[in-house]
Amino acid sequence: MAESQTFDLTIIGSGPGGYVAAIRAAQLGLKTALVEKGPALGGTCTHIGCIPTKALLYSAEILDRTREAARYGVAASEVRLDLPAAHKHKADVVRRSAKGVEYLMKKNGVVVLQGHGRLNGPGKVGVTSAQGATQIVSTRNAILATGSVPKLLPGLKVDGTRVITSTEALALEFVPKTFLVLGAGAVGVEFASLYRSFGSSVTLVEMLPRVLPIEDEEISGELAKALKKRGIEVRVGTRVEEVKVLDKGVEVRVLPEKGGGETLKADVLLVAVGRKPVTEGIGIEGTRIELDRGYVKVDGLMRTGEASVYAIGDLVATPALAHVASQEGIVAVETIAGRKPEPINYDQIPNATYCEPEVASIGLTEQAARARGHKVRVGRFPFSANAKARILGGQEGLVKLVGDERYDELLGIHIVGPKATELIAEGGMALRLEATVEDLFHAIHAHPTLSEAMGEAALNLHARGIHL
Numbered sequence: 001m002a003e004s005q006t007f008d009l010t011i012i013g014s015g016p017g018g019y020v021a022a023i024r025a026a027q028l029g030l031k032t033a034l035v036e037k038g039p040a041l042g043g044t045c046t047h048i049g050c051i052p053t054k055a056l057l058y059s060a061e062i063l064d065r066t067r068e069a070a071r072y073g074v075a076a077s078e079v080r081l082d083l084p085a086a087h088k089h090k091a092d093v094v095r096r097s098a099k100g101v102e103y104l105m106k107k108n109g110v111v112v113l114q115g116h117g118r119l120n121g122p123g124k125v126g127v128t129s130a131q132g133a134t135q136i137v138s139t140r141n142a143i144l145a146t147g148s149v150p151k152l153l154p155g156l157k158v159d160g161t162r163v164i165t166s167t168e169a170l171a172l173e174f175v176p177k178t179f180l181v182l183g184a185g186a187v188g189v190e191f192a193s194l195y196r197s198f199g200s201s202v203t204l205v206e207m208l209p210r211v212l213p214i215e216d217e218e219i220s221g222e223l224a225k226a227l228k229k230r231g232i233e234v235r236v237g238t239r240v241e242e243v244k245v246l247d248k249g250v251e252v253r254v255l256p257e258k259g260g261g262e263t264l265k266a267d268v269l270l271v272a273v274g275r276k277p278v279t280e281g282i283g284i285e286g287t288r289i290e291l292d293r294g295y296v297k298v299d300g301l302m303r304t305g306e307a308s309v310y311a312i313g314d315l316v317a318t319p320a321l322a323h324v325a326s327q328e329g330i331v332a333v334e335t336i337a338g339r340k341p342e343p344i345n346y347d348q349i350p351n352a353t354y355c356e357p358e359v360a361s362i363g364l365t366e367q368a369a370r371a372r373g374h375k376v377r378v379g380r381f382p383f384s385a386n387a388k389a390r391i392l393g394g395q396e397g398l399v400k401l402v403g404d405e406r407y408d409e410l411l412g413i414h415i416v417g418p419k420a421t422e423l424i425a426e427g428g429m430a431l432r433l434e435a436t437v438e439d440l441f442h443a444i445h446a447h448p449t450l451s452e453a454m455g456e457a458a459l460n461l462h463a464r465g466i467h468l
């Protein structure tokens with residue numbers, strides 16, 4: 001065991017939490033080490049999460065658009081998926097993104113230590129290489145940013161072809177004829193959408209009463225309608241009783257809440273029922289670090305119960321999103337550096353699901369606003385009344401705004417429809433600046449753009465819509 005270097009900060013895990021924290025730490029003059037056990041930097045997000053899913057979903061979007069090319073006066077013959085080429089595009093984007101992280105570490109003078117990291121007593125982190133050699137580094141502070149892994153159903157094994165998680169779903173070398181997805185959170189819905197575009201017959205099963213259960217109820221309803229219109233079987237309020245893995249494919253016994261169990265058959269079953277934090281093997285036993293339902297307990301500045309040890313990202317019980325992990329990394333580092341970081345307002349985190357049609361939101365849903373005692377007013381604008389949406393051929397969905405009657409405070413923005421994941425940025429800025437609903441329609445939106453739907457939804461809330 002070699003004891004070598006001394007750092008101000010050692011970060012375990014190089015996902016969007018860890019590597020962003022490392023950059024901010026270097027900017028603030030902290031001598032920083034970043035420990036990563038995988039072969040490349042970037043974490044789940046870069047290698048098996050955000051980036052590869054969106055790369056494949058872009059291939060799906062082009063495929064869908066090209067299938068409709070004739071409608072726009074473009075003759076395209078023999079439109080078909082070239083799956084190896086789509087995988088190549090995905091791999092290329094992933095490789096370049098990981099290289100980008102590597103470059104940023106060099107540029108900022110962050111020392112990258114390859115190996116499995118664990119806390120090794122106060123002020124020490126052990127890093128064990130793949131060959132089994134351990135070096136101990138001394139560190140004034142540590143950030144745990146080890147992320148999460150897919151949750152499985154008890155007794156069910158992933159075999160990579162019949163039973164898969166999101167990781168294998170990103171690498172399938174064939175398009176299943178029948179594809180069954182368990183779990184209609186963002187990951188499940190995105191893969192249901194992707195494989196539907198690729199040509200699978202898709203069934204989406206969700207135990208809760210609606211798809212994307214964290215979204216506004218009305219938006220979930222609109223999305224379910226749109227998915228059904230695309231030919232996806234949507235079974236909500238449906239529990240899985242048993243999974244049988246056959247020689248070819250699976251048989252899944254499901255029980256809808258309303259009764260009448262049935263057996264669904266599929267070539268491939270994607271289990272997308274959530275993720276669990278990686279807390280094992282990182283040396284938290286015997287420390288003052290506490291867990292809560294498996295997540296590391298932290299305060300608003302990401303401090304754990306152990307002095308000078310912080311935890312961020314999917315490891316803690318906040319929304320499991322890359323941009324949340326990154327912001328938590330910044331808060332932790334600024335705290336370490338003696339700054340006074342602004343605590344994160346978790347009511348203002350954008351959610352984005354890149355299915356077709358897209359869904360995005362920020363702020364309170366109508367239900368949450370009512371539950372918090374707001375005098376709620378709602379404004380809506382359907383994309384069917386928006387010229388740019390008509391030009392793009394994406395007329396499904398709507399913008400829904402939730403406001404408070406008393407001061408016209410804007411509380412939430414919910415979108416299902418074309419480019420929702422880009423449009424939501426305006427909502428984020430509006431909430432950040434404590435905009436009123438009226439501000440949203442006084443801000444002039446260019447014509448013709450999808451963003452006009454935002455201004456029109458605000459006008460609608462004030463019962464003075466123009467284009468509806």
Ligand SMILES: Cc1cc2nc3c(=O)[nH]c(=O)nc-3n(C[C@H](O)[C@H](O)[C@H](O)COP(=O)(O)OP(=O)(O)OC[C@H]3O[C@@H](n4cnc5c(N)ncnc54)[C@H](O)[C@@H]3O)c2cc1C
Pocket residue numbers: 012013014015016017018035036037038042043044045046048049050051053115116117118145146147148166187278281282312313314315319320321322323324325
């Ligand atoms: C299919 C899918 C799609 C997603 N799409 C989106 C999206 O579009 N937008 C979004 O915001 N979020 C998305 N997410 C979620 C997002 O990927 C995570 O929230 C984010 O990656 C969490 O970042 P993190 O830094 O906490 O951990 P991770 O990104 O999981 O990184 C943790 C890193 O720590 C390393 N590690 C673990 N243990 C050790 C150890 N002991 N020693 C050394 N290294 C270790 C791991 O190898 C990994 O590289 C998606 C997730 C999935 C699965």
